[in-house]
Amino acid sequence: MNQKKTQQSTRKNKSDNQQNQEQKRREFVQPSEPVLRFLPTAWAKLLYFRDRGQTEIGGFGITKTDDLLYVEDFVTVKQAATGASISFDDEAVADLFDSQVDAGRKPEQFARIWLHSHPGNSPQPSSIDEETFRRVFGNCQWAVMFVLALGGKSYARLRFNVGPGGPLIVPVVVDYTQSFGPSDYEAWEAEYQANIKHTSWSKTFGSQIEPGFEENVSNYSVPDDWLEELEAMEPSERQCILDELADRPDLWSESEVICEY
Amino acid sequence: MKILFINNEGGGFADYVNLDGGTTVEKFFSEKMAHGKAEDYLIRVNRQPVSRDYVLHEGDRVTITPTKIEGAE
Numbered sequence: 001m002n003q004k005k006t007q008q009s010t011r012k013n014k015s016d017n018q019q020n021q022e023q024k025r026r027e028f029v030q031p032s033e034p035v036l037r038f039l040p041t042a043w044a045k046l047l048y049f050r051d052r053g054q055t056e057i058g059g060f061g062i063t064k065t066d067d068l069l070y071v072e073d074f075v076t077v078k079q080a081a082t083g084a085s086i087s088f089d090d091e092a093v094a095d096l097f098d099s100q101v102d103a104g105r106k107p108e109q110f111a112r113i114w115l116h117s118h119p120g121n122s123p124q125p126s127s128i129d130e131e132t133f134r135r136v137f138g139n140c141q142w143a144v145m146f147v148l149a150l151g152g153k154s155y156a157r158l159r160f161n162v163g164p165g166g167p168l169i170v171p172v173v174v175d176y177t178q179s180f181g182p183s184d185y186e187a188w189e190a191e192y193q194a195n196i197k198h199t200s201w202s203k204t205f206g207s208q209i210e211p212g213f214e215e216n217v218s219n220y221s222v223p224d225d226w227l228e229e230l231e232a233m234e235p236s237e238r239q240c241i242l243d244e245l246a247d248r249p250d251l252w253s254e255s256e257v258i259c260e261y
Numbered sequence: 262m263k264i265l266f267i268n269n270e271g272g273g274f275a276d277y278v279n280l281d282g283g284t285t286v287e288k289f290f291s292e293k294m295a296h297g298k299a300e301d302y303l304i305r306v307n308r309q310p311v312s313r314d315y316v317l318h319e320g321d322r323v324t325i326t327p328t329k330i331e332g333a334e
Contacts, residue, residue, distance in 0.1 A: 085333035107273030128333040
């Protein structure tokens with residue numbers, strides 16, 4: 001008799017614990033403020049791409065139908081990438097739209113969360129990031145710009161372009177409270193090889209460079225072997241050198257600055 | 262006639278719309294993307310780039326997507 005009561009009591013406690021855990025999950029999954037959440041597998045893929053090469057990488061977040069700030073997958077498109085920039089291929093972006101619609105998704109699920117990496121420790125958006133966010137996503141009802149720095153810091157800004165509108169910095173969370181799939185290195189590597197094309201800075205932004213500009217750049221360019229040495233460095237080491245150069249305005253006069261972003 | 266229209270402006274759109282026969286891509290763009298500059302978009306019909314005077318047909322798929330998505334540190 002007593003044994004039966006003990007079993008019933010144990011079952012009740014287990015049930016209470018499950019309910020408590022479920023309650024905790026519900027409280028976490030439904031925050032009162034917007035939070036950009038990543039499925040761990042999507043986050044892992046983003047890190048894999050960020051750390052795979054020596055360049056920036058970028059792509060889009062694919063989200064749940066009923067939770068547009070829950071990134072279930074990170075997808076890339078063909079892009080020209082350098083150590084400090086990315087430029088998506090226009091046709092590849094169109095292909096992504098067509099394939100995602102064919103897969104039954106709406107644009108708000110695959111074309112609103114723009115993600116890219118930065119090579120150093122700072123995830124703060126650059127002027128080029130801001131210009132792209134304004135021009136490309138400024139006519140959407142809402143969009144998110146997310147930047148993940150090599151050092152691990154991230155930045156996410158949700159911008160509403162309807163009603164009173166306005167930006168909102170949102171926290172970023174990797175959500176382990178729901179089931180998630182394993183990594184898929186082979187598929188990720190295949191996607192990386194297919195989409196991330198290492199290139200030089202001048203080619204990346206070639207479409208914006210005025211005629212004759214490249215010739216001017218070559219007049220001022222540093223020796224190739226110095227550049228190769230810089231490219232071969234660990235990103236953190238390279239960043240240190242670039243930061244040091246940036247802090248030494250005595251090395252050049254203002255008239256020698258040929259390219260500002 | 263009906264065509265499938267895909268774009269990311271406003272709330273985003275991927276659905277069929279009705280058009281008058283003889284509508285060109287240029288006219289369609291100016292009606293649907295009133296605030297946009299054509300040079301900021303890639304306009305494709307049935308996954309192929311087309312000229313602005315292309316006349317749309319029943320069942321066409323028009324995909325208008327942003328161009329020059331660039332980032333830098």
